[in-house]
Structure formats: structure tokens, C-alpha cells
Amino acid sequence: MGVEKGSVVVSCDRINHAHTYIVHYTTFSVAPNCVWMYEADTKRKILIKKLTSNSKMVFCIVAFCTDPSLNWSDEITTYIL
Secondary structure, three states: OOOOOEEEEEOOOOOOOEEEEEEEEEEOOOOOOOOOOOEEOOEEEEEEOOOOOOOEEEEEEEEOOOOOOOOOOOOEEOOOO
């Protein structure tokens, strides 16, 4: 069973002591003022819906733990079907 059109599942490896995962995403753009949106969940797999089909998107994820430092993932660029 696949993900519906205009949706994507973003996931990461389990992070010890993480209580929240946040995915930031935006439409791919070279403009410095692009608008980043986000989805948060307590699970490490997050389904993001209602994206524009045939668009290029950029995603990154961070886990909130008891340690106050935040380590963002590398940005991942992909096309949305």
C-alpha cells in the first residue's frame, strides 16, 4: 500500500530519549525568504499530506530530547508525485 498522491512519509532512525520529532519542509527555491512549514509527532515516521503534486520539496528533521541541543538532519530534496 503506497502513500496517496500529494503526500510523503518522512522518517528517521530512532533517537534515544527523543520525545518529539519535527519535520520542516518547504518548496524548493533559491530565494532566501522561502516559508518553512512543519509537522510534529511523537513518532519517528511523519505523514505529510496536501503537498502540491509535481513539485520539488526540501525536508529536514530534528528530534527533541532531554539534551537541549538540536541536531538537524541534512536537507533532503525530492519530487512529490
